Amino acid sequence: MSERQPTRDELLAMAYADGELAAPARDEFEQRLAREPALRREVSALRDLELLARQAAPKELADHEWEALAREPLQRATLGLGAGLLIAGLLALAAFGVYTLLVAELAPLVRWPLVALLLGGTLLFGAVLRGRLRTLPHDPYRKIQR
């Protein structure tokens, strides 16, 4: 039985994540990080592990209850249905708002600023959401519970 030996990049990533790379090597590695997504993923995975290791406190009694609750079909269905209805309601209201804006008897000086406001808000939200989704794999803190 043979264990796979870590590659040079994996060793470098470990040293970098542990803060053990000296200045010239660290700068060089950071330049590579900016260029190589695979290397960024490697360092992110190591940071994930390091953060999980910090969460060493034993489970609290209520945690067992929360976990059992999360497995119960009734609880899952209630949460899923609740969230689904809430999102559907919000989307329907937003769609109604847009429809009303387009068909309502509004002076152009009111209608177009409102359209611009809505469109601008939607575009900005899209940009923010895109940024969040793009950086999500490199945000190890999202896995922290307490």
Next chain:
Amino acid sequence: MILTTTDAIPGKTITDTIGLVRGSAVRGAHLGRDVMAKLKNLVGGELSEYTKLLAEAREQALDRMQAEAQARGANAVVGVRFASSEIDDGAAEVLVYGTAVRVG
């Protein structure tokens, strides 16, 4: 890297004081977490969504302080302190600071 709230580390001697290092993080909960937290607030108990939010900000701030200390050549931070403030409803800010030192 040793992080400690005390001003000295038993068994170690501070050979160099590098200076103040700090890290801060402001994190927000997404709408889903916010809604669940508000609902839980109606019935009482722990708002785990916000516990998680604060913990995320705390760990990120700690890592930032540690990264600054490492970049400045320290191998320990003494006198570590935490502070928090409210930037926005549903967002958590944590500031952590201490004195970066070299110990031998």
